[in-house]
Amino acid sequence: xxxxxxxxxxxxxxxxxxxxxxxxxxxxxxxxxxxxxxxxxxxxxxxxxxxxxxxxxxxxxxxxxxxxxxxxxxxxxxxxxxxxxxxxxxxxxxxxxxxxxxxxxxxxxxxxxxxxxxxxxxxxxxxxxxxxxxxxxxxxxxxxxxxxxxxxxxxxxxxxxxxxxxxxxxxxxxxxxxxxxxxxxxxxxxxxxxxxxxxxxxxxxxxxxxxxxxxxxxxxxxxxxxxxxxxxxxxxxxxxxxxxxxxxxxxxxxxxxxxxxxxxxxxxxxxxxxxxxxxxxxxxxxxxxxxxxxxxxxxxxxxxxxxxxxxxxxxxxxxxxxxxxxxxxxxxxxxxxxxxxxxxxxxxxxxxxxx
Amino acid sequence: xxxxxxxxxxxxxxxxxxxxxxxxxxxxxxxxxxxxxxxxxxxxxxxxxxxxxxxxxxxxxxxxxxxxxxxxxxxxxxxxxxxxxxxxxxxxxxxxxxxxxxxxxxxxxxxxxxxxxxxxxxxxxxxxxxxxxxxxxxxxxxxxxxxxxxxxxxxxxxxxxxxxxxxxxxxxxxxxxxxxxxxxxxxxxxxxxxxxxxxxxxxxxxxxxxxxxxxxxxxxxxxxxxxxxxxxxxxxxxxxxxxxxxxxxxxxxxxxx
Amino acid sequence: xxxxxxxxxxxxxxxxxxxxxxxxxxxxxxxxxxxxxxxxxxxxxxxxxxxxxxxxxxxxxxxxxxxxxxxxxxxxxxxxxxxxxxxxxxxxxxxxxxxxxxxxxxxxxxxxxxxxxxxxxxxxxxxxxxxxxxxxxxxxxxxxxxxxxxxxxxxxxxxxxxxxxxxxxxxxxxxxxxxxxxxxxxxxxxxxxxxxxxxxxxxxxxxxxxxxxxxxxxxxxxxxxxxxxxxxxxxxxxxxxxxxxxxxxxxxxxxxxxxxxxxxxxxxxxxxxxxxxxxxxxxxxxxxxxxxxxx
Numbered sequence: 040x041x042x043x044x045x046x047x048x049x050x051x052x053x054x055x056x057x058x059x060x061x062x063x064x065x066x067x068x069x070x071x072x073x074x075x076x077x078x079x080x081x082x083x084x085x086x087x088x089x090x091x092x093x094x095x096x097x098x099x100x101x102x103x104x105x106x107x108x109x110x111x112x113x114x115x116x117x118x119x120x121x122x123x124x125x126x127x128x129x130x131x132x133x134x135x136x137x138x139x140x141x142x143x144x145x146x147x148x149x150x151x152x153x154x155x156x157x158x159x160x161x162x163x164x165x166x167x168x169x170x171x172x173x174x175x176x177x178x179x180x181x182x183x184x185x186x187x188x189x190x191x192x193x194x195x196x197x198x199x200x201x202x203x204x205x206x207x208x209x210x211x212x213x214x215x216x217x218x219x220x221x222x223x224x225x226x227x228x229x230x231x232x233x234x235x236x237x238x239x240x241x242x243x244x245x246x247x248x249x250x251x252x253x254x255x256x257x258x259x260x261x262x263x264x265x266x267x268x269x270x271x272x273x274x275x276x277x278x279x280x281x282x283x284x285x286x287x288x289x290x291x292x293x294x295x296x297x298x299x300x301x302x303x304x305x306x307x308x309x310x311x312x313x314x315x316x317x318x319x320x321x322x323x324x325x326x327x328x329x330x331x332x333x334x335x336x337x338x339x340x341x342x343x344x345x346x347x348x349x350x351x352x353x354x355x356x357x358x359x360x361x362x363x364x365x366x367x368x369x370x371x372x373x374x375x376x377x378x379x380x381x382x383x384x385x386x387x388x389x390x391x392x393x394x
Numbered sequence: 395x396x397x398x399x400x401x402x403x404x405x406x407x408x409x410x411x412x413x414x415x416x417x418x419x420x421x422x423x424x425x426x427x428x429x430x431x432x433x434x435x436x437x438x439x440x441x442x443x444x445x446x447x448x449x450x451x452x453x454x455x456x457x458x459x460x461x462x463x464x465x466x467x468x469x470x471x472x473x474x475x476x477x478x479x480x481x482x483x484x485x486x487x488x489x490x491x492x493x494x495x496x497x498x499x500x501x502x503x504x505x506x507x508x509x510x511x512x513x514x515x516x517x518x519x520x521x522x523x524x525x526x527x528x529x530x531x532x533x534x535x536x537x538x539x540x541x542x543x544x545x546x547x548x549x550x551x552x553x554x555x556x557x558x559x560x561x562x563x564x565x566x567x568x569x570x571x572x573x574x575x576x577x578x579x580x581x582x583x584x585x586x587x588x589x590x591x592x593x594x595x596x597x598x599x600x601x602x603x604x605x606x607x608x609x610x611x612x613x614x615x616x617x618x619x620x621x622x623x624x625x626x627x628x629x630x631x632x633x634x635x636x637x638x639x640x641x642x643x644x645x646x647x648x649x650x651x
Numbered sequence: 652x653x654x655x656x657x658x659x660x661x662x663x664x665x666x667x668x669x670x671x672x673x674x675x676x677x678x679x680x681x682x683x684x685x686x687x688x689x690x691x692x693x694x695x696x697x698x699x700x701x702x703x704x705x706x707x708x709x710x711x712x713x714x715x716x717x718x719x720x721x722x723x724x725x726x727x728x729x730x731x732x733x734x735x736x737x738x739x740x741x742x743x744x745x746x747x748x749x750x751x752x753x754x755x756x757x758x759x760x761x762x763x764x765x766x767x768x769x770x771x772x773x774x775x776x777x778x779x780x781x782x783x784x785x786x787x788x789x790x791x792x793x794x795x796x797x798x799x800x801x802x803x804x805x806x807x808x809x810x811x812x813x814x815x816x817x818x819x820x821x822x823x824x825x826x827x828x829x830x831x832x833x834x835x836x837x838x839x840x841x842x843x844x845x846x847x848x849x850x851x852x853x854x855x856x857x858x859x860x861x862x863x864x865x866x867x868x869x870x871x872x873x874x875x876x877x878x879x880x881x882x883x884x885x886x887x888x889x890x891x892x893x894x895x896x897x898x899x900x901x902x903x904x905x906x907x908x909x910x911x912x913x914x915x916x917x918x919x920x921x922x923x924x925x926x927x928x929x930x931x932x933x934x935x936x937x938x939x940x941x942x943x944x945x946x
Contacts, residue, residue, distance in 0.1 A: 134864045508671050
């Protein structure tokens with residue numbers, strides 16, 4: 040149904056952007072294969088929106104280059120780039136109808152072809168018959184779809200979406216996530232979505248790029264980021280995590296390191312040498328009263344237990360006083376506060392990162 | 395595009411300021427000829443300070459402006475409150491039109507029609523009639539400025555005050571008034587400036603013995619360019635600039651409230 | 652007291668805005684021969700309906716006949732409207748780039764630029780026009796400068812022409828055009844022009860198709876604030892125009908102050924009012940449409 044675009048390979052090399060003293064984006068390298076769905080994830084002010092605006096051409100980089108299929112587009116003004124953007128506020132032209140908004144980028148097309156393309160796009164976003172309406176008569180979800188159709192009209196090689204679902208309520212957001220994903224698969228266009236919501240990033244993207252203070256700290260699929268985070272920031276961003284500092288003492292043939300920690304030696308996967316931090320997701324820990332056969336365990340005391348519906352969360356105070364959280368499926372055996380317990384895990388589930 | 399923006403600003407502001415700056419520069423010209431620079435001198439300011447009729451006119455203007463601005467501020471604020479608080483009432487549009495009318499009405503019409511009214515009422519023309527005319531003109535400006543401030547006011551602040559037991563009068567005095575005070579001051583200053591500046595309306599409604607500064611200046615300006623007028627203009631422009639800067643500082647202040 | 656206070660400003664406005672206009676209308680309909688008040692007919696309030704009847708009978712349209720027949724007034728009306736329209740067009744052309752540049756200036760610069768435009772707006776009108784006499788007169792600064800540059804051989808004969816009046820109108824009313832335009836443009840979401848650029852529109856198309864249509868309420872307000880007072884302008888044609896520059900404000904002034912013909916002056920005032928009422932209503936509609944479109 041929809042016209043297929045020729046997706047482009049986007050390459051950012053050494054990209055930097057300064058606003059006065061503030062470095063919004065620093066030495067950023069990104070290689071997005073054609074047809075990929077990338078999410079840029081990070082807290083507000085991390086530079087993800089600036090990166091999007093650099094790719095769209097609204098900002099001129101202070102350093103570095105942006106290439107599309109090998110062609111340097113760094114100096115190209117936004118209106119010449121085969122890249123389109125869906126704005127967070129949608130930026131629909133209030134003085135134009137829905138159809139005129141969608142047709143805005145199609146002025147090179149003949150009248151008939153333009154009309155056809157607009158109808159095709161309206162069908163694509165399931166807004167047939169809304170062409171004559173004004174944007175201010177539409178609901179938030181409808182406006183979002185008009186903005187999407189308008190940005191897709193020129194069949195961009197890369198579509199940039201700035202918090203595309205930010206203004207929608209939760210139920211609509213989940214529904215729209217699926218639609219966006221399906222649309223991207225059908226069209227084969229490269230999508231770059233900026234979001235601050237890790238769940239949304241995981242639900243949408245092939246790859247997630249985590250940004251922190253202007254730098255791209257890690258890029259990979261959701262599982263890699265979750266299981267093998269590059270640092271504490273990534274580990275904490277993607278979900279609840281227990282952390283403990285230590286020093287790598289030795290590493291066995293399978294790559295499992297023995298780490299000296301304030302709570303005794305622990306086993307963990309990873310490639311770090313020397314000082315490190317071990318990350319352990321709460322659901323990878325098991326609480327029990329007896330030490331069991333686990334090769335790696337810690338001891339502590341139950342502080343409290345909280346029933347959360349689908350799971351049970353236990354807070355445990357470790358020997359050195361720190362609090363760790365353990366998450367177990369609902370129905371697991373709960374222990375009263377004050378119980379001395381052992382926390383055990385499979386060594387591959389623990390991940391050592393640079394301190 | 396950025397270069398075009400800069401060019402537009404430089405040319406636009408240059409156009410606005412060049413004539414005023416020229417007046418100021420030539421007010422310090424020792425020569426009596428306008429285009430001949432005869433060296434720096436404050437001689438014309440001396441002439442100005444010795445010009446009795448001009449100083450009398452300045453006193454009249456100042457008195458008129460003070461009274462007119464005070465009346466305009468009170469009535470303009472009341473008008474703004476009435477339009478902002480009354481919701482929709484019959485004739486609201488007509489009232490709004492009445493408030494805005496003096497802002498756009500050509501001055502000759504305002505002047506002539508007020509004169510005809512004063513003659514019809516048998517009112518002696520003089521300072522009082524000029525004050526009434528200028529207060530009417532200033533009222534609209536005050537209402538616009540205060541109205542803008544009222545629209546930007548967080549109404550929950552007043553609700554909070556009445557929720558805490560304040561009656562309407564106390565709410566107004568302790569919450570509303572302090573919050574709109576800067577716009578009241580700005581409105582007063584602008585009404586004052588308008589009055590100080592008006593030639594046309596004052597010419598119509600004044601009578602013998604009530605010559606305002608612009609009227610006096612006009613009678614001299616008609617005779618041609620005159621360095622004493624340059625000096626008077628420079629002083630007036632400096633005074634007005636100070637007033638406007640104060641007013642814009644007052645309206646700009648506390649805006650995030 | 653509480654009920655009376657809100658009514659007070661409207662009583663004032665009724666007495667000093669509405670009533671004077673009604674009286675002007677009435678006097679414009681009295682016989683031109685009576686050059687001194689009281690002007691006939693006098694409405695005898697005590698006579699009730701009967702008084703109204705005789706009042707209406709005695710109304711005299713001679714003044715308006717004079718206005719219609721005498722070429723002086725027709726020319727004055729025509730040239731007032733023409734000059735005001737040309738000046739408004741010039742103002743729109745030069746005011747838009749200035750307001751646009753202000754709105755796109757860095758945020759910390761904008762209050763300064765705004766103050767710079769407001770200061771002349773409040774600075775004495777008379778003085779600002781007076782300054783142009785010194786610039787435009789044959790032995791004035793403009794001629795001297797142009798002759799020094801070798802651009803002209805003889806002094807410019809521009810003072811006391813319609814050209815000088817146009818320069819004066821443009822100069823005096825520039826802030827009235829720039830301020831409402833700036834108010835609208837500054838509130839415009841910069842994302843809208845970015846979206847236009849993103850969709851392939853160059854700066855010119857983005858400006859024409861997005862910025863300008865959305866700035867329409869500001870343009871309408873600016874045009875209104877300039878055109879209406881300009882039609883009745885007195886100081887500028889009087890000081891900068893020649894004896895042949897007829898504008899209604901000036902005609903009204905001379906009818907009143909020189910010829911002492913108050914009824915005819917009133918008729919001219921009513922004519923000005925009627926002439927500006929049309930554009931006033933037209934701009935109001937345009938303004939409302941614009942507001943609705945940009946909502």
